[in-house]
Amino acid sequence: MTAFVSALDLFSIGIGPSSSHTVGPMRAARAFAERLGADGLLEGVTRITCSLYGSLGATGLGHGTPDAVVAGLAGLKPDECDPADVRGAWSRLGADGDEVRIAGRQPVTMTQADISLEPRTRLPGHPNALTFQAWGEADALPIAEETYYSIGGGFIRRDGDAPEQSEVRRHPLPYSNAAELLALCDEHGVSFCDVARSNEVAMHGEQGIDAGLDAIWAAMSECVQHGLATEGTLPGGLGVKRRAPEVRRRLEEYDRERSADPSSLRDTSTEWLHAFALAVNEENASGGRVVTAPTNGAAGIIPAVGHYYQRFVPGADAAGIGRYLLTAAAIASLVKKNASISGAEGGCQAEVGSACAMAAGGLCAVLGGTPRQIENAAEIAMEHHLGLTCDPVAGLVQVPCIERNAIASSTAVSAARLALHGDGTHVVSLDTVIETMRQTGLDMMTKYKETSEGGLAVNVIEC
Template structure:
């Protein structure tokens, strides 16, 4: 099982695989480099990006994320309001201060190379960072950003014993590699999904530490929604997409007590749309978000949790913890048995996975037993099968922002459908995850986060593309 500490991480936008992952990779490279040489021995740094990282990397700020990582910044702690200040010496003075301790000359046009047509064998999201030392030797490492901010190096990728899913929490009391095993464990030990996951987490950490982390994740999600409702303006990147959450929030607040609103049985869905839009606009602007399980789908779980907070009378902070723990089990199964990477299986792996996680978490909160939770998760994925990742202009704006709103509403409906049933469903969760993986394998690369197919090509031929050198800097996040 993948730990909740791995699956839910506080990071920065606009992408967990194209922004958070590359920054993490740069951090890992610095650690690895220091085992081989002194920073003062480094005379130059070279960066190569491959596949999807190159094809949509400029729109996803992959280049600046790596540079920020080499400066020593981390996704969980960086002050996104100061990114322009951090990057100025690189852009204006061509000086890269490694880990804030040693400066080397760095020319962005010369020292970052983009190979969008070259896909390395292990994963479409690949990068190589090389340090040239004073004696002429070259130390380099290749990393793969496999979705959700998870990163592995080439050595681990080539190790048949290495599970590409992510770091795990080792031997746990209630192990499961499939939904069938999860359900069996729950029935055998009379546990809910959240109780089982909590017991596994507590095998290595004290319960207070687990609860504190869950609370921090939920708080970060709520803060993100608040910021998204407060901030307006135009999103960066050249598409001139206007942020809508601020105006929608004001409109909904003004209408909240009107008789027509009170009689509208679907009024809650307007708020769910708002919550999702708020998060993903913050993400598109390069702000702080929670990977849930990715940045591209970061608005779905927070939106459904806000629906629970604001529209279900039984809300409690303990319930929010159960929601996240339950979602962890679903995300863990998807990541281990398929993928949460848009570059690998399309948006079905991002929005589909988040929808399934949110549906299962909500189903438990609504009183659903483990079978109903897995039914809800299956519905969430099944009705996102084949969903392509075709971001216009290589940016996580169109159709990504609205897609989160649709995914959140779909998750709520999936939970309600499942809770009205008896937990039985024609297609099992395991089979639908296997189907998603195969569908992703069959999907053309044009529809897997390369911006070379679908809406990215046909939406508007006047839109600047990454091949025309549009690079995004998130300077006022």
């Protein structure tokens, strides 16, 4: 089975703060509401309940999962809705309830109690599970019940459906691991992005993929600019102050001073890289518009390194951004198929580690790296995130997530630069490090996988 996943699916435009806890549950809720309509059951529904299991139950409140469920049931889509319409959707229900129009049509009174948190119950399909039940006026049993899994990156799977499979027949250059991807590059004399583009064109056409990539980069850029300009304190009660605007002001001042004094040796490129990442993840933490890359918790790395390329690499252009994103998607496909991009499944190594590998490989590509140097860059980046836990304080995508994106952006640039100094020959292959990440995720204790039951999540409170 081919590993390839389209960049238009991996980089999905949505809302914060979490792809698995906000975007995925919203899509699942909308899918359930649409199935009620398709099955002719919607008009008979008088009540809907939802149970959030495992990681969704443990950190759902901090990640805005109940809000996302209510918004999805009402028919909202994460890529089209106003983020303000999602924030507070559940808390506005109150104890007495309020009307929610299921699928935008059927009026149903919902209360906050209709969405329950079940953190100690973990379903076998995935740590992020949610079950919907629709009830009629006098029915002792639900008239419809479905369970969905939010499997990372905003992707969902309905219980009972076969695991997602890429359409091999539509991929002229299929591959299932990095070794096969490198072999394709050798056989056709191309790079990672060319393989990805061939598959994308078969799926979306030339104009479709170009327009899609342009929209993705435009959304990433808008997120960076909004984050660099927006002051304030992030929601959630931790009192985390937005830092990106102040960092931007200082860097602009440093750059002006350097322009006035050409003898100044200060290089602000790494600090700008950090500012770009902070901007995106502060936007994400506020529930703003972000692009999943490959998750929301790691959404700052790809845009930050891309902006670094645009601003500090001579000759950078829009075509380079396209190659950067396609290379990153080719690498993400490998991780998604052969390990995981879900923090609830693999810890933060699966989120930030994956994004770092994607950005490292993508940057290496636009800096002129060979396929083996690109593979090496991605391997270096992933290797040095092995074992990274996901322990968000108070269940919020703020501490340590925001700073972690900034540091991982630096690691991605360092990995790309380091790989370019070699010829692509290295001891540990990308396939090996991805398999090691998968095994490490299996061995990792549940309390370190997006449950806020271990690590910083408990020690910060205790201190």
